[in-house]
Amino acid sequence: MTTPRGISILAGYHHVDLRGTMSKLKVIKRLLVLSVFLGALLATGCAEKKGYVRPPAWPKGTGPVSSGQYRGFVLADLDNDGNTDIVGASSFPGNITLSYGDGKGGWSDPVFLDLRGEVHSVATGDFNEDGFQDIVYSIQEGSAGVRIKLNEGGLAWLDGIPPIEQGKYEHVRTGEVNGDGHLDIIAANATSYVDGGIQVWLGDGTGNWVLESGPANTNVYMDVALADFDMDGNVDLAGAGWGPYGTLSVWLGDGHGGWSPVLPLHLGSHYGLSTGDLDGDGNLDILVGSYQKGIQVFFGDGTGDFAEGKSPVEEGSFWRVLAQDLDGDGQMDLLASSMESQGIRAWSSRGMLEWRKQDEKKDKEKEWPAIEARFPSLGIYYEIAMPDLDGDGVHDLCAASYGAGIKVWLGTGGFPAQKAEKRTLRTEPPLTEVEENSAFKVISGLPEYKLGPGDVLEITVWKGMEPTKQEILLKPDGKISFGFVDKLYVNGMTASELENLLVEELRQYIRDPRIEVAVTRFRSKFFSVLGAINAAREDKGPGDYRLIGRSTVLDALGIAGGPTKDANLREVSLRRKDGQTVVLNLYKAIVEGDKSQNLVIDDRDIVFVPTMLKQKSLVYVLGEVNSPGAYPFEREITLLEAVSKAGGTTMYATLESTKIVRGDLSRPEILSSDLERLIKKGDRSQNFVLANRDVVYVPRSFIGDVNEFIDKIMPSLRMVLWPGTFRDAYMDTDRLRITNVE
Numbered sequence: 001m002t003t004p005r006g007i008s009i010l011a012g013y014h015h016v017d018l019r020g021t022m023s024k025l026k027v028i029k030r031l032l033v034l035s036v037f038l039g040a041l042l043a044t045g046c047a048e049k050k051g052y053v054r055p056p057a058w059p060k061g062t063g064p065v066s067s068g069q070y071r072g073f074v075l076a077d078l079d080n081d082g083n084t085d086i087v088g089a090s091s092f093p094g095n096i097t098l099s100y101g102d103g104k105g106g107w108s109d110p111v112f113l114d115l116r117g118e119v120h121s122v123a124t125g126d127f128n129e130d131g132f133q134d135i136v137y138s139i140q141e142g143s144a145g146v147r148i149k150l151n152e153g154g155l156a157w158l159d160g161i162p163p164i165e166q167g168k169y170e171h172v173r174t175g176e177v178n179g180d181g182h183l184d185i186i187a188a189n190a191t192s193y194v195d196g197g198i199q200v201w202l203g204d205g206t207g208n209w210v211l212e213s214g215p216a217n218t219n220v221y222m223d224v225a226l227a228d229f230d231m232d233g234n235v236d237l238a239g240a241g242w243g244p245y246g247t248l249s250v251w252l253g254d255g256h257g258g259w260s261p262v263l264p265l266h267l268g269s270h271y272g273l274s275t276g277d278l279d280g281d282g283n284l285d286i287l288v289g290s291y292q293k294g295i296q297v298f299f300g301d302g303t304g305d306f307a308e309g310k311s312p313v314e315e316g317s318f319w320r321v322l323a324q325d326l327d328g329d330g331q332m333d334l335l336a337s338s339m340e341s342q343g344i345r346a347w348s349s350r351g352m353l354e355w356r357k358q359d360e361k362k363d364k365e366k367e368w369p370a371i372e373a374r375f376p377s378l379g380i381y382y383e384i385a386m387p388d389l390d391g392d393g394v395h396d397l398c399a400a401s402y403g404a405g406i407k408v409w410l411g412t413g414g415f416p417a418q419k420a421e422k423r424t425l426r427t428e429p430p431l432t433e434v435e436e437n438s439a440f441k442v443i444s445g446l447p448e449y450k451l452g453p454g455d456v457l458e459i460t461v462w463k464g465m466e467p468t469k470q471e472i473l474l475k476p477d478g479k480i481s482f483g484f485v486d487k488l489y490v491n492g493m494t495a496s497e498l499e500n501l502l503v504e505e506l507r508q509y510i511r512d513p514r515i516e517v518a519v520t521r522f523r524s525k526f527f528s529v530l531g532a533i534n535a536a537r538e539d540k541g542p543g544d545y546r547l548i549g550r551s552t553v554l555d556a557l558g559i560a561g562g563p564t565k566d567a568n569l570r571e572v573s574l575r576r577k578d579g580q581t582v583v584l585n586l587y588k589a590i591v592e593g594d595k596s597q598n599l600v601i602d603d604r605d606i607v608f609v610p611t612m613l614k615q616k617s618l619v620y621v622l623g624e625v626n627s628p629g630a631y632p633f634e635r636e637i638t639l640l641e642a643v644s645k646a647g648g649t650t651m652y653a654t655l656e657s658t659k660i661v662r663g664d665l666s667r668p669e670i671l672s673s674d675l676e677r678l679i680k681k682g683d684r685s686q687n688f689v690l691a692n693r694d695v696v697y698v699p700r701s702f703i704g705d706v707n708e709f710i711d712k713i714m715p716s717l718r719m720v721l722w723p724g725t726f727r728d729a730y731m732d733t734d735r736l737r738i739t740n741v742e
Contacts, residue, residue: 013364026676027029063398064099065405068092072383073400076124076133078151084389086398088406089266091118096137096149097406105390113149113157116596117141123184125174127160128207134160137673138169141596146172146187146335150207163201163209167627168647171223171272177235178202178213178257185209188221188239192647193626196220198239202257215239215251215259218627220648227284230304240270240288243648244640244679247286248296252304254265265298271339272383276323278309278332278349285309287334289318294678303711312347312368316340319382323396326371333371337381337399339651344381345397346371379404434600439525440550440591441494447550452524455476455622457495459502462514471520484509495519508613521546527601529560530607532567552598554589556607568610577604587622587629620688621646623698624653639673639688642696649698655679657703660688661695661710670706719738 027328029085055561063387064086073087077084079100086107087096094117095162100108116138123131130153146169148160163185172187180185182205185240197216201209223240230236234255241247247264270293278285282343283302297309317339326333326346334347347368380402386395393409401407435442440449449459453476461468461483472480478491485505490498496516506513515713525547535541553574557563569586582599589598601607612618612632619642622628626647631637639660642650655675662669671688675698678686690696703709 019211031216062410063406064088064409065097067098067403068095069402069403069407070097070400070406071119072121073406074122075385075387075398075400078124078133079155079690080132084387086406087122087124087585088400089119089137091120091599094118094139095712096122096135099391099406103391104668105396105408107408111155113501115139115147116143116283120169121171123172123174124184125187127183127203127205129182129205135173136163136172136206137185138172140257141594144168144450146185146201148207160207160262163187163212164199167195170221173224173226173430175205175226175235177253177255179225180204181257184236186214186224186226188224190220190222190242190626190647193219193243193644195246198224198237198251200237211257213257213259213563214684218437219243219245219247219483222271222390225275225286228274229300229302230285231283231302236304237588238273238275238286240273242269242291244644246668248286248298250286250304250306253304261302264280264333268293271318272320272337274321274323276332278323278334280331287323289321289339290422291317294318295321295334295336310367312370313345316342318345320384322384322386322388326374334368335375335384335386339380339382339402341380342377343378344384346375364644376407384722385609400671401741405591407508420570434550437602438492438534439547439601439603443494443496443548448496448524449519449522450494451490451494451498451550453491453518454523455519456521456523457498458518458520460516460518461510462516491608510575519548522546523601527551527556527604528606529556530606531610531613532564533557533609534561535562536561547601548605551601553601553607554585556597557586557609558602563609564611566611568612568630570627571610573608573610574601575598576602585627585629617692619693620695621698622695624649624700625698635684635691637690639686639690639696640678642690643698646696649675652700653702654696654703655698657699658701659697659703659706659709660690661697661713662691668710670710 022246049178052696065088068090069092070088070090074087075084076087077083077488078098079083083101083103085101086099090097094115096109096115096119115207119140119513119638120138120140122135122137124135126132126152126315127134127148132153134151137147141143145162145165145167147162149157150160152158168191169187173186175186176183177200182203184203185201189199189430196219197214198213198221199212202213204210204213216550217241220242221239221473222242226235227238228234228236229250234253236250236253237251237259239249241249246269248266248268248270249264251259252262268645271291272290274287275284277283277286277297278297283300286298286302286306287295292315294313295311296305296314297311299309300306303568312334319335319338319339322335323332323695324335326335327348336345338345348371381399382402383400385398387398387400388394389396389408390410396411397409399407401448409626438450440447451474453474457472457474457480459470459472459482459722470482472482474480474490479487479489485502488505498517502515503513506515526544527547527660528544530542533542535731545559553572557714561567572584572586574584584597584599586597588594617633618630619633619637620630621642625643628646633644649655652664658673658675660671660673662671673688675686677683697713
């Protein structure tokens, strides 16, 4: 058979002759079908060739905790059953979450260790070497510092000896840094630029912390990473600095707890640190997320030196960056968690590695091509990890969501997520409001004074309409004698409890006795207030005062006469009778209504208010800063310096709406500053020189009406600037609290 001249195409294995009997319509139809087929084939071929656009590798995200603002988690085997469990760190509500895994992608119902304050980070390790993984966590507000939960086995947890009980720590790690074989704790300190740094507490294997040997004690740090950067067998450290003086720093360890700094790698505000061999040269590299500056990559050479690489993204805020082979080509790619509601983003390293090998290649589009359609594209995420949680040999994705709890996406091939066996936990009750100490006890919702030796009681016995009253001294042995009742032990009881006891004791002698007990002289309990306290009246000033029930630190200052004008309310110390000392920032209690900074005092407590000696000028920094309070200066201070002294701004600050309140509060002058332009664009016109007793306020939201703003904060400003009014207003902190100004 001969083939006629003309145009022929191959369509479905049929040889078609356009000059034959087939109509033009059918030919056109087949051409269209063929073009669609070839287009799809070409698109598939291109996508497969590039290897960056793939269907989602994970089904819909599940996870052990479905709500809450989580900042961190750690994977560990808590109950020694061979399966991976998840320990979550929640900032709101403040708690630690324990989720026990079954090894198949299922989880027990979450168990919450309720804590007072925001938990920012968790890590695990066997601190007392009993064979169980313990928990170390950083907590802010309330019981601040770095705390320990000891795993007692049998799902029981106890408080361990904390390395430090004050300060704001963002991230904690565990490792062995001094060669003694015992686990140590390393933490990033974000308290302030003066009191920050990277701290290391050396453990002794019994749960005690024998020495602090950190490489830095100043500047704000958000994270710390442990690795052997110079390949000498010793643990080195990298710290993610934050704020105007923030640096990405590296210290080389000597194996005995000593550190040698290298030159800072990068300036700016950094978040989470990770390490990994990104370029496959056998040396560890550093990956770090940053505030508004995208992601930074630094390639190590194995000697402790680093060279900055090309960033996959130079804008936006990212918390954690991981090196992970995401497309199965044997090369490490990048995965990062967004803090700007962009979910979890990823980039392939293929083009980047080609670019590094060929310096003349300048096609920036191929340096870090994005990996699309594989990860959640919405939501705020902090900590991320890619373990194999269901034992199928495929990486899964675990992430701490700021709003949606702990999320888990099981990789393709994983078992369906099912609940593991429900577990229960024996632990101490949740920390709530103090309802009892040696001075008082809450009964029927009201605090009642506890009786003690030296107190004088008035006991009234009613006979019909006639009362009979008698004053009785509570003896040193804690006993009283009254009527038919002899040597009755009443120490530690409240008046109402003693009433009930006397009714029962006298019932055998008196029919339906009616008894009333009142304390007429309180002598058994007292507290001391020392330091910068007003002594305008003869009965006021530093000294001892009777404790007559439930009282807070602010109550104590008010009873003693209030603070002096040069009092430093930012660093008031409360010393307990057992020797424990807590440093409180009373500005947070007064201005923000922060109850965690206004602790309930106990019998024999000592409150000490320091002064700002040798300083004549003060500025006040309030609002969305990490450490609000009064800050002294001698010569000249700028707005940026004042904010830096206050520990920098929080992540919730609306920088462009910063206000400065100056002058007489009856007719204050309000200055506006755009801190965002100052910090990000270097606009020095926004960096005002402050005057004595200026108040800097960094709001959480935009301030539109200045007059409304003044009306809302004026009561708090009066208390801050005129401590003499303290005594009359200290009990009204809820009314004085500065709220968000719209």
